[in-house]
Amino acid sequence: MSGLDGKQTSSSAAIAANNISKAVVVGGGLMGAGLVVIIARAGCHVYMVDINEAMLERGMQRVRENLDMLVSLGKLPKEEVEPILARVKATTSASQAADGVQFVMEAVSENLPLKQAIFEEWDRLTPPTTILATNSTGFSVGDVAQKTRHPERVVGSHFFTPHLIVPLVEIGYGLATTDEVVETTVAFWRRCGKDTVVCRKNQPGFLVNRLQAALAREAMSLLANGAASAVDIEKATRMGLGLRLPLWGMLEQRDWSGLDVHCAGMASVYPTLETSKVPLPVLAERVARGQIGVKAGKGFFDWTGKDVEAIRQKKQWQLLQLIDTVEHLMADMEELEEAE
Numbered sequence: 393m394s395g396l397d398g399k400q401t402s403s404s405a406a407i408a409a410n411n412i413s414k415a416v417v418v419g420g421g422l423m424g425a426g427l428v429v430i431i432a433r434a435g436c437h438v439y440m441v442d443i444n445e446a447m448l449e450r451g452m453q454r455v456r457e458n459l460d461m462l463v464s465l466g467k468l469p470k471e472e473v474e475p476i477l478a479r480v481k482a483t484t485s486a487s488q489a490a491d492g493v494q495f496v497m498e499a500v501s502e503n504l505p506l507k508q509a510i511f512e513e514w515d516r517l518t519p520p521t522t523i524l525a526t527n528s529t530g531f532s533v534g535d536v537a538q539k540t541r542h543p544e545r546v547v548g549s550h551f552f553t554p555h556l557i558v559p560l561v562e563i564g565y566g567l568a569t570t571d572e573v574v575e576t577t578v579a580f581w582r583r584c585g586k587d588t589v590v591c592r593k594n595q596p597g598f599l600v601n602r603l604q605a606a607l608a609r610e611a612m613s614l615l616a617n618g619a620a621s622a623v624d625i626e627k628a629t630r631m632g633l634g635l636r637l638p639l640w641g642m643l644e645q646r647d648w649s650g651l652d653v654h655c656a657g658m659a660s661v662y663p664t665l666e667t668s669k670v671p672l673p674v675l676a677e678r679v680a681r682g683q684i685g686v687k688a689g690k691g692f693f694d695w696t697g698k699d700v701e702a703i704r705q706k707k708q709w710q711l712l713q714l715i716d717t718v719e720h721l722m723a724d725m726e727e728l729e730e731a732e
């Protein structure tokens with residue numbers, strides 16, 4: 393049987409997505425607490441695992457806050473909150489949580505040796521049919537799975553904050569991941585109400601973060617070169633580029649404007665684009681000074697004295713309204729699939 397990449401699927405059958413009834417989320421931080429809610433909403437029992445009782449308590453508090461937020465946004469009926477909570481347990485004991493688990497979702501801090509140790513542990517604690525997924529932003533699935541005996545069941549599942557609201561999750565192959573594991577993971581997240589894209593290569597950043605990194609590097613370069621103010625770069629990104637993206641992505645846009653036009657026009661633009669292999673000084677120097685963004689009060693913009701929580705909440709509402717429209721616009725993706 394051949395699968396998503398035309399590769400042969402493995403004979404070590406992964407469980408069907410509909411039969412996944414017990415999952416574990418390792419790490420109850422910002423991402424983990426949301427993932428617990430996303431999975432428990434689909435009817436699965438979920439164990440949240442974290443390093444100590446204080447982190448677990450904080451994680452469970454986040455789970456309740458997430459549920460309240462969904463209710464207040466009108467995205468979850470209030471009467472579903474208690475049944476969801478009844479499916480969630482928390483423990484510091486990985487071996488206790490491992491009993492009978494079919495899907496493990498890792499969401500610990502972005503630290504490669506830590507992630508490798510977690511996967512080594514869960515590879516040991518679970519049978520080879522259990523799927524082990526990583527939410528890593530920057531490390532490849534292959535790197536994360538390096539110390540496992542069964543790397544064929546390690547897969548990427550990369551979410552985007554606010555992940556309870558953003559509909560997309562990227563599924564990524566490692567060096568040995570089978571098509572069957574990817575297909576089950578895709579089906580599982582769809583069962584959890586998410587839309588999916590698959591990155592067929594074992595590469596850091598999957599698809600979205602690679603596209604985003606290229607754009608962010610160019611934006612920072614434009615700022616450093618004095619080509620425009622930070623506000624104008626924001627405006628250009630949002631109103632010039634971003635506004636059209638839900639209707640025409642990077643490839644379809646080229647079809648409509650003409651590949652010949654792009655080919656001719658970019659011959660003079662491509663050689664001038666930023667290609668630095670390391671973070672530009674405009675970024676690294678801010679980080680060294682502790683100017684790391686909203687949480688520090690300063691990044692590319694000055695946030696001191698601003699009610700950032702109110703701004704965050706307002707943007708979350710606006711995002712929700714946008715998503716309702718964008719989901720409607722995405723209906724033409726089926727036509728595009730036919731045209732591929």
Ligand SMILES: NC(=O)c1ccc[n+]([C@@H]2O[C@H](COP(=O)([O-])OP(=O)(O)OC[C@H]3O[C@@H](n4cnc5c(N)ncnc54)[C@H](O)[C@@H]3O)[C@@H](O)[C@H]2O)c1
Pocket residue numbers: 418419420421422423424441442443447499500501502503506510527528529530550551552553
């Ligand atoms: N925050 C985002 O916007 C975002 C988006 C996409 C992906 N990610 C990725 O998701 C992962 C988690 O990010 P986050 O923002 O939730 O981090 P976080 O710091 O909020 O949470 C990490 C959690 O992992 C726990 N942890 C650490 N070591 C552990 C261990 N040995 N066993 C169990 N738990 C342990 C910590 O106690 C903490 O609760 C990272 O890999 C990150 O890159 C984050």
